[in-house]
Amino acid sequence: MRPRKTNTLMIKIENLVKTFGAKRAVDGISFNVERGEVVGFLGPNGSGKSTTMRMITGYYAPDSGKVSVGGNDVVESPLAAKRLIGYLPENAAAYSDMTVVGFLGFAAEIRGLTGGAKQKAIGRAVERCFLSSVLHQSIDTLSKGYRHRTCLAQALIHDPEVLVLDEPTDGLDPNQKHEVRNLIRELGKTKAVVFSTHILEEVDAACTRAIIIDRGRIVAQGTPDELGRPLEDVFRRLTIADTVKA
Amino acid sequence: MKHIWVIAKRELGAYFTSPVAYIFLVIFLLLTGFFTFTAGQFFERGEASLSAFFGWHPWLYLVLVPAAGMRLWAEERRSGTIELLMTLPITPWQAIAGKFLASWIFLGVALALTFPVVITVNVLGSPDNGMIFAGYLGSFFLAGAYLAITCMTSAMTRNQVVAFILSVVACLFLILAGFNPVTDLMARWASPAFIDTVAAFSVVTHFDGFQKGVIDTRDLLFFLSLIGFSLFATGVILRNR
Numbered sequence: 204m205r206p207r208k209t210n211t212l213m214i215k216i217e218n219l220v221k222t223f224g225a226k227r228a229v230d231g232i233s234f235n236v237e238r239g240e241v242v243g244f245l246g247p248n249g250s251g252k253s254t255t256m257r258m259i260t261g262y263y264a265p266d267s268g269k270v271s272v273g274g275n276d277v278v279e280s281p282l283a284a285k286r287l288i289g290y291l292p293e294n295a296a297a298y299s300d301m302t303v304v305g306f307l308g309f310a311a312e313i314r315g316l317t318g319g320a321k322q323k324a325i326g327r328a329v330e331r332c333f334l335s336s337v338l339h340q341s342i343d344t345l346s347k348g349y350r351h352r353t354c355l356a357q358a359l360i361h362d363p364e365v366l367v368l369d370e371p372t373d374g375l376d377p378n379q380k381h382e383v384r385n386l387i388r389e390l391g392k393t394k395a396v397v398f399s400t401h402i403l404e405e406v407d408a409a410c411t412r413a414i415i416i417d418r419g420r421i422v423a424q425g426t427p428d429e430l431g432r433p434l435e436d437v438f439r440r441l442t443i444a445d446t447v448k449a
Numbered sequence: 450m451k452h453i454w455v456i457a458k459r460e461l462g463a464y465f466t467s468p469v470a471y472i473f474l475v476i477f478l479l480l481t482g483f484f485t486f487t488a489g490q491f492f493e494r495g496e497a498s499l500s501a502f503f504g505w506h507p508w509l510y511l512v513l514v515p516a517a518g519m520r521l522w523a524e525e526r527r528s529g530t531i532e533l534l535m536t537l538p539i540t541p542w543q544a545i546a547g548k549f550l551a552s553w554i555f556l557g558v559a560l561a562l563t564f565p566v567v568i569t570v571n572v573l574g575s576p577d578n579g580m581i582f583a584g585y586l587g588s589f590f591l592a593g594a595y596l597a598i599t600c601m602t603s604a605m606t607r608n609q610v611v612a613f614i615l616s617v618v619a620c621l622f623l624i625l626a627g628f629n630p631v632t633d634l635m636a637r638w639a640s641p642a643f644i645d646t647v648a649a650f651s652v653v654t655h656f657d658g659f660q661k662g663v664i665d666t667r668d669l670l671f672f673l674s675l676i677g678f679s680l681f682a683t684g685v686i687l688r689n690r
């Protein structure tokens with residue numbers, strides 16, 4: 204592997220705010236992700252993880268604050284930013300009428316890959332996500348784990364510099380979870396990766412850094428060691444207010 | 450342009466991998482046949498023209514075009530794939546155009562499959578084939594206008610049935626504004642100038658010329674602006690989703 208500068212800033216988030224009606228889903232979040240980092244985004248359900256990721260990927264426009272990806276402001280130059288990103292949305296939506304290989308081909312073509320480059324990209328994504336046994340199966344007949352990995356393969360198809368993965372291990376069995384975590388760690392060596400989870404063991408298994416959010420705000424961040432142990436106690440202490448209130 | 454085509458290709462694939470497309474084509478052909486030969490009294494008219502065929506299109510499309518287009522955006526919203534689509538490096542406009550084009554091509558295929566009526570009328574008599582061509586062109590644009598409206602209603606909801614109903618209602622207005630029984634009714638209280646203004650918004654008024662074999666740029670412009678406006682509105686709706 205070619206050695207790369209590891210201190211390149213890939214995602215820069217400043218004071219992000221998003222409100223839905225009266226509900227402030229994201230309330231002034233700022234953080235950076237550099238190449239070579241895997242940032243775990245932790246928080247209880249409804250704490251604003253998905254909303255933040257949707258603003259990074261340009262699906263939601265922030266009410267205020269800024270996101271830039273690879274130096275491109277997501278609101279002002281969305282295409283340049285989106286080209287750098289591979290995104291696995293929550294629930295891993297995929298076109299259910301397509302076959303796995305058809306769907307990946309579509310993703311590749313949209314990313315400007317054709318002919319041999321397209322075939323190579325599909326082959327690599329299929330191998331990374333262990334999809335070779337279901338290549339020609341229609342997506343609506345896939346089990347949840349395969350469906351999830353198909354959508355993950357879509358996110359990896361153009362070998363992006365930035366990966367945004369919303370609950371990438373959701374719905375996978377323990378073996379698949381293990382494989383995906385290894386994959387994330389591997390990808391994190393050369394890319395900037397943010398992934399959300401509420402499974403604490405994933406922090407130790409895959410992250411170089413974790414950010415804990417609660418009710419739209421960052422309540423702690425650091426390496427797993429810096430956050431303290433056991434992680435579960437740290438997490439519960441920081442985010443318990445929500446559960447008590449609810 | 451390339452992106453538009455990638456989107457359109459995917460969308461066309463979605464039509465033809467599902468049996469719904471073939472059912473749609475069969476129903477389309479059965480209904481055009483029924484309206485032309487039975488309700489339209491094609492043979493009884495004893496004239497070598499397709500007026501019995503084209504005359505029904507505004508009504509036929511009222512149901513068939515919304516049925517063909519209702520899933521375009523509603524299904525993306527229901528299944529959540531819209532999030533994927535909108536985070537790909539394409540502009541919303543490219544996605545809108547690609548989807549619209551795919552459906553329009555699909556409707557064009559359905560329309561092209563009615564070619565046996567053209568053969569029939571040419572075997573039975575000697576029709577003005579230029580007029581028939583104009584009729585087909587007008588019919589294609591009429592379908593495009595309805596389809597663009599369906600795109601718009603489909604973008605409003607995640608429920609295909611709601612999209613269908615909204616689209617039928619909107620298209621019905623565009624027919625009725627220039628439909629003779631309605632304009633006659635309005636004539637009792639409204640000034641002729643008012644009626645003409647309302648009728649100018651009707652697809653029937655603008656489709657008439659094509660049926661008579663006249664390709665008027667104003668009529669073409671009408672359909673094109675209706676398509677343009679509806680697709681623009683689709684973009685606004687999607688942005689505020």
Ligand SMILES: Nc1ncnc2c1ncn2[C@@H]1O[C@H](COP(=O)(O)OP(=O)(O)O)[C@@H](O)[C@H]1O
Pocket residue numbers: 223226227228246247248249250251252253254255
């Ligand atoms: N499109 C939306 N409309 C209204 N409320 C929303 C929308 N998306 C998210 N929310 C609300 O914002 C909060 C944060 O949601 P989300 O970012 O999905 O949390 P997480 O991914 O951490 O579980 C939740 O209370 C949720 O109900």
Ligand SMILES: [Mg+2]
Pocket residue numbers: 249252253254293369
């Ligand atoms: Mg979420």
